[in-house]
Every structure is written in structure tokens, then in C-alpha cells.
Amino acid sequence: MPWNDNKGGKGPWGDAPKGSGGDDKSPWGRPGDNGQQGPDLEDSLKKMQEKFANRRKGGGGRNGRGGKNGGGAFSGIGLALFAVIGLIGWLATGVFQVNEQEQAVVLRFGEYHSTRGPGFQIRFPDPIETHEIVPVNKIQSTEIGQGAKGQMLTGDENIVDIDFVVFWKVSNPQDYLFNVKAPALMLERVSESSMREVVGKRELQPIITTGRDDVQATARQLIQDTLDSYGAGIQVTEVQLAKSDPPAEVIDAFRDVVNAAQDKETTINRAIAYANDVVPRARGQAQRILQEAEAYRSQVIAVATGEAERFRLVYEEYRKAPRVTRERMYLETMEEVLGRSETIILDNDAGALPYLPLDQLRRGEK
Structure with missing residues (x-):
């Protein structure tokens, strides 16, 4: 084999670690279970080929089809089928689905290429292109x-x-x-x-x-x-x-402060509500008193004006006829005074009369 030229003891994976023993190294660079150097890759491949050849010979005898040509054709078809399946699987890595609330970022050789929306998407298979799914509409x-x-x-x-x-x-x-x-x-x-x-x-x-x-x-x-x-x-x-x-x-102390502030606001609100109730009623009462005072003032002025006018008219009549005016004033005054009292008139020429409770009799008549 190219890497087993028996010149430097190097396999395809490089030098074996020191202490492995011997110059012929295994591909994994470790000795066998018995402390001796294990077989190299070429010997392993030869043994596998011999096993497959023995199986093909045995199978040919059982099926009645011996010979090397039949086994070689079967091996070629299997390898081709395996290659087709591998190719389909590799191409399938380029098919992916993006959900409704997601977007896919496609990378070509590790560099940003495009952004894909929801649905089935196709890209170049790995490792040519890869993708990252990112939730974009999810809170x-x-x-x-x-x-x-x-x-x-x-x-x-x-x-x-x-x-x-x-x-x-x-x-x-x-x-x-x-x-x-x-x-x-x-x-x-x-x-x-x-x-x-x-x-x-x-x-x-x-x-x-x-x-x-x-x-x-x-x-x-x-x-x-x-x-x-x-x-x-x-x-x-x-x-x-x-x-x-x-x-x-300190949260308890702050809660006390907050509660005090709330109590302050509550007290202020109550005071405002009380003021809104009392002040309008007080203003209404004040307005009523003012109106009553204005009415009394108007009444007194009117009465005084009427009395003054009456006195002026009487004075004018007195200037014209003083004697008649005096008698009229006297009679009107006596009429007013005597009209409010109990009056009994006796004739002086009748002589002595027995006492009669005339005032009580008149009150009884009433």
C-alpha cells in the first residue's frame, strides 16, 4: 500500500505514539491485546477480501452458479444502489420546513446568503449550505x-x-x-x-x-x-x-409613610366634600337675608314716603282752612282713639241710675 512502504513505519494517520513497540504500526497507533504489534490496514483488507471471496464461492455452489463474474456483478449493483441511496439522503438535507412564526437564515459556506419565510424550503445540501431557524413573531x-x-x-x-x-x-x-x-x-x-x-x-x-x-x-x-x-x-x-x-x-416604615399620605388625601377629600356642601347653603342663606333686607328697606321707604306725602297734603289743606282742618283732625283722632275702647254714654239729666255692668254685658253680646 502507498502508506505501508516499510521505510519509516508511518501509516496514513502519522507516527504511532512512542512505546507502542515495533516499527510496523497499526492505523490506530496502539498494540494488540497480546502486547505484539497488530495487523496493518493492508493485511486487514486482504483478510476481508478472502472472506468475501469464500462467501461468493460457497453461495455459487449452493445456487448452482459458481464463478467470479456473478459475484462481481452483484457487488457492483450493491455499491451503485448504496451510492444512489447515499446521494438521495445527501440531497434530502437541503429540504426543510419553516413554521408560521419562524424564519430561516440560509448560510452558504458559513456566510449569510438569504432569509426564507414559512413553508417548505429547498437549499443546497450540507455542507454547501446550512440554515438556522429563528422565531420572529413569538413574544x-x-x-x-x-x-x-x-x-x-x-x-x-x-x-x-x-x-x-x-x-x-x-x-x-x-x-x-x-x-x-x-x-x-x-x-x-x-x-x-x-x-x-x-x-x-x-x-x-x-x-x-x-x-x-x-x-x-x-x-x-x-x-x-x-x-x-x-x-x-x-x-x-x-x-x-x-x-x-x-x-x-425599611419597607414597613415606607408603608407607614404611604398610608399617612393616603390618609392625608382622604382627609382633604372629605374636607372638600364638606365645603362643597356647606358653602352653597351658606351662600343661599346669605342671599335670602339680603333679599329680605332689600324688601324691608323698600317697604319702610314706601311707608315713610306715603306718610310724608299725607302730611304734606294735610298741611296744604290746613293752610287753606285752619279752623276746619283742626276740627277734622280732632274728630279723626278721637274716632281712631275711641274706636279701640269700650265707651258708655250717660245722660246727665237722667238723675241717679242703679249700677249696671254695661261693659260686661256688651262683652257678653259679642
């Missing part, structure tokens, strides 16, 4: 902040414990596979760094109460901008804060 999630990683320093020099989840999907399979070595690990580190930057610019109270939505939106945008600068081929769909609490050592 994936990465949880960040477990343990000490979640403790972050706020802008007012407090510590907040944050756990959050980043939801993402692959937007560019080519960039996802080739621009970043470990996309999932990079996403986790970028997300943690971005969240620390966002938290570091805000105070603790809004982060754990009313400012959670702003923190989520700002962190998502910052993570996306950073991934785009790396060309990671990842789209961040949402960032959700699973937990944003003070450290466990």
Missing part, C-alpha cells in the same frame, strides 16, 4: 432584578428594590444571529443598565407609587435605542414593573 420574556441585582439607587439617594420583565421579539433574524454573540445575555445586561439609569434620575416616591408607568415607558425606549445601536435585531414590545418596593429592612 419572549426576560425577567430581570431577582435578588441583589434588583436594588438600585434613586435620584434622591434612596434604595429601591425593582423586579421587572422585558417582553421582546426578533425583528431581524440576520442581525440577531450574527451581530451579537449572545443576544439573550446582552438583552438582560442592557435592560438592567437602562433601568438603573432611569431610576437614578427619579425620586423614590414616584417610582413606587404614581410614576410607575413613566418609568416603564422610559426604560423601554432606552433599551430599544441601545439595542438598535448594537444592531441586535431585537424589538422590545413592553417593559413591566413586577415589583418596585423599598428594601425589606
Whole structure:
């Protein structure tokens, strides 16, 4: 054989390891079980040929078809059939299927060639072309902040414990596979760094109460901008804060502060509701008093004006006829006075009369 020229003791796999014994080496470079050098490849092939030749001879005798020509034809057909089957299997490595939510990146000799969509696809068989299946429409999630990683320093020099989840999907399979070595690990580190930057610019109270939505939106945008600068081929769909609490050592005190703030808001709301109920009623009462005062004022003015006008008219009549006016005034006054009293008239010429309770009799008549 070409590699067994008995000149250097080298087989097709190179020199045997030292200590193997002898100059004739086996192809695997190790001695036989008895400590002697094993047979070389040529001897092994000769023995296999002899075994096949013996089998063909024996088979020819049994079938009544001896001779070398029949065995050689059978061996040639078997090799051809084996070669055809091997060729079909090799070509079959170029047929693959891509699911609905996936895309396939085809590589030709290890270099990017094309991107294939869902369905059955055909490419050159291995190793000319290979492919990588990437899920592009599947929303994936990465949880960040477990343990000490979640403790972050706020802008007012407090510590907040944050756990959050980043939801993402692959937007560019080519960039996802080739621009970043470990996309999932990079996403986790970028997300943690971005969240620390966002938290570091805000105070603790809004982060754990009313400012959670702003923190989520700002962190998502910052993570996306950073991934785009790396060309990671990842789209961040949402960032959700699973937990944003003070450290466990002081969480009870912070809860008391939050409860006090809530009680303050409750008290303010109650005061506003009471004011909204009392103030309108007080204003209504004040308006009613003002209207009554205006009516009384108008009434007094009208009465005074009428009395003054009456006095003026009487005065004018008095100037014209003083004696008649005096008598008229006297009579009108006496009529007014005596009209409100019990009056009994006695004739002075009648002499003595027995006492009669005339006032009581008149009251009885009434």
C-alpha cells in the first residue's frame, strides 16, 4: 500500500505514539491485546477480501452458479444502489420546513446568503449550505432584578428594590444571529443598565407609587435605542414593573409613610366634600337675608314716603282752612282713639241710675 512502504513505519494517520513497540504500526497507533504489534490496514483488507471471496464461492455452489463474474456483478449493483441511496439522503438535507412564526437564515459556506419565510424550503445540501431557524413573531420574556441585582439607587439617594420583565421579539433574524454573540445575555445586561439609569434620575416616591408607568415607558425606549445601536435585531414590545418596593429592612416604615399620605388625601377629600356642601347653603342663606333686607328697606321707604306725602297734603289743606282742618283732625283722632275702647254714654239729666255692668254685658253680646 502507498502508506505501508516499510521505510519509516508511518501509516496514513502519522507516527504511532512512542512505546507502542515495533516499527510496523497499526492505523490506530496502539498494540494488540497480546502486547505484539497488530495487523496493518493492508493485511486487514486482504483478510476481508478472502472472506468475501469464500462467501461468493460457497453461495455459487449452493445456487448452482459458481464463478467470479456473478459475484462481481452483484457487488457492483450493491455499491451503485448504496451510492444512489447515499446521494438521495445527501440531497434530502437541503429540504426543510419553516413554521408560521419562524424564519430561516440560509448560510452558504458559513456566510449569510438569504432569509426564507414559512413553508417548505429547498437549499443546497450540507455542507454547501446550512440554515438556522429563528422565531420572529413569538413574544419572549426576560425577567430581570431577582435578588441583589434588583436594588438600585434613586435620584434622591434612596434604595429601591425593582423586579421587572422585558417582553421582546426578533425583528431581524440576520442581525440577531450574527451581530451579537449572545443576544439573550446582552438583552438582560442592557435592560438592567437602562433601568438603573432611569431610576437614578427619579425620586423614590414616584417610582413606587404614581410614576410607575413613566418609568416603564422610559426604560423601554432606552433599551430599544441601545439595542438598535448594537444592531441586535431585537424589538422590545413592553417593559413591566413586577415589583418596585423599598428594601425589606425599611419597607414597613415606607408603608407607614404611604398610608399617612393616603390618609392625608382622604382627609382633604372629605374636607372638600364638606365645603362643597356647606358653602352653597351658606351662600343661599346669605342671599335670602339680603333679599329680605332689600324688601324691608323698600317697604319702610314706601311707608315713610306715603306718610310724608299725607302730611304734606294735610298741611296744604290746613293752610287753606285752619279752623276746619283742626276740627277734622280732632274728630279723626278721637274716632281712631275711641274706636279701640269700650265707651258708655250717660245722660246727665237722667238723675241717679242703679249700677249696671254695661261693659260686661256688651262683652257678653259679642
